[in-house]
Amino acid sequence: xxxxxxxxxxxxxxxxxxxxxxxxxxxxxxxxxxxxxxxxxxxxxxxxxxxxxxxxxxxxxxxxxxxxxxxxxxxxxxxxxxxxxxxxxxxxxxxxxxxxxxxxxxxxxxxxxxxxxxxxxxxxxxxxxxxxxxxxxxxxxxxxxxxxxxxxxxx
Amino acid sequence: xxxxxxxxxxxxxxxxxxxxxxxxxxxxxxxxxxxxxxxxxxxxxxxxxxxxxxxxxxxxxxxxxxxxxxxxxxxxxxxxxxxxxxxxxxxxxxxxxxxxxxxxxxxxxxxxxxxxxxxxxxxxxxxxxxxxxxxxxxxxxx
Numbered sequence: 001x002x003x004x005x006x007x008x009x010x011x012x013x014x015x016x017x018x019x020x021x022x023x024x025x026x027x028x029x030x031x032x033x034x035x036x037x038x039x040x041x042x043x044x045x046x047x048x049x050x051x052x053x054x055x056x057x058x059x060x061x062x063x064x065x066x067x068x069x070x071x072x073x074x075x076x077x078x079x080x081x082x083x084x085x086x087x088x089x090x091x092x093x094x095x096x097x098x099x100x101x102x103x104x105x106x107x108x109x110x111x112x113x114x115x116x117x118x119x120x121x122x123x124x125x126x127x128x129x130x131x132x133x134x135x136x137x138x139x140x141x142x143x144x145x146x147x148x149x150x151x152x153x154x155x
Numbered sequence: 156x157x158x159x160x161x162x163x164x165x166x167x168x169x170x171x172x173x174x175x176x177x178x179x180x181x182x183x184x185x186x187x188x189x190x191x192x193x194x195x196x197x198x199x200x201x202x203x204x205x206x207x208x209x210x211x212x213x214x215x216x217x218x219x220x221x222x223x224x225x226x227x228x229x230x231x232x233x234x235x236x237x238x239x240x241x242x243x244x245x246x247x248x249x250x251x252x253x254x255x256x257x258x259x260x261x262x263x264x265x266x267x268x269x270x271x272x273x274x275x276x277x278x279x280x281x282x283x284x285x286x287x288x289x290x291x292x293x294x295x296x297x
Binding site: 016019020067070071072079080083084086087090091093094095097098103104105106107108109110111112 | 165166167168169171172175213214215241242243244245246247248262263
């Protein structure tokens with residue numbers, strides 16, 4: 001069952017991909033992207049009233065599409081692609097934190113880190129996940145919060 | 156008057172987006188300087204005339220808050236127009252930042268929002284000094 005936090009994570013991701021990368025939801029491509037390999041992953045950690053991290057995995061062409069659309073360059077370098085993915089993780093994290101613990105609390109967010117694909121296996125179960133099927137690829141998001149979370153009661 | 160702008164962000168992609176958005180905004184731009192963190196940003200300010208600094212908050216080496224404090228402490232730079240461009244969503248922290256006489260733009264942002272915030276920070280533009288036409292009424296967000 002989808003939780004409020006999962007819905008908030010999904011909605012934040014869809015909005016940010018639309019507004020920054022000009023990428024739009026394409027649920028009809030779900031089957032096509034189902035078994036796509038992870039191209040790269042990035043994470044940002046946050047600390048404050050609670051701690052945790054947000055991990056994003058890019059699949060099915062999303063990695064190059066993000067950088068190309070953000071920068072308006074046809075052939076972004078690998079560094080630019082990784083940097084762009086990290087920045088997306090950073091922006092989604094910054095926008096989801098008020099949904100986790102209210103807009104008054106102060107969090108520190110670390111700079112994005114690229115996560116090697118061989119290090120993606122984690123014993124920890126994510127608090128919320130979201131898979132966003134876009135017209136240029138697929139993004140899987142995993143939010144890990146090291147504390148039971150009650151979604152902030154905000155409109 | 157063309158504005159010399161300093162963009163401070165640890166992400167090269169985000170600096171690129173901010174500069175692209177500045178150009179789309181139609182503001183009169185002079186030189187654009189870049190720095191990866193607050194320490195580098197202060198070094199740029201020591202060596203160049205800058206009218207406006209766009210500063211991220213979360214950065215390694217020296218974060219944006221510390222850089223702004225040092226800018227305000229230095230008589231040479233204390234009156235510099237500063238706009239924080241950040242994913243920061245905490246109302247408490249944003250209120251604390253605004254007390255330092257800065258503008259604040261939340262990521263993602265549009266050229267219109269960036270222009271409006273910058274214009275209010277620099278005290279408006281003299282006459283119609285925008286360049287490259289006007290900002291589209293529903294321009295892209297960045």
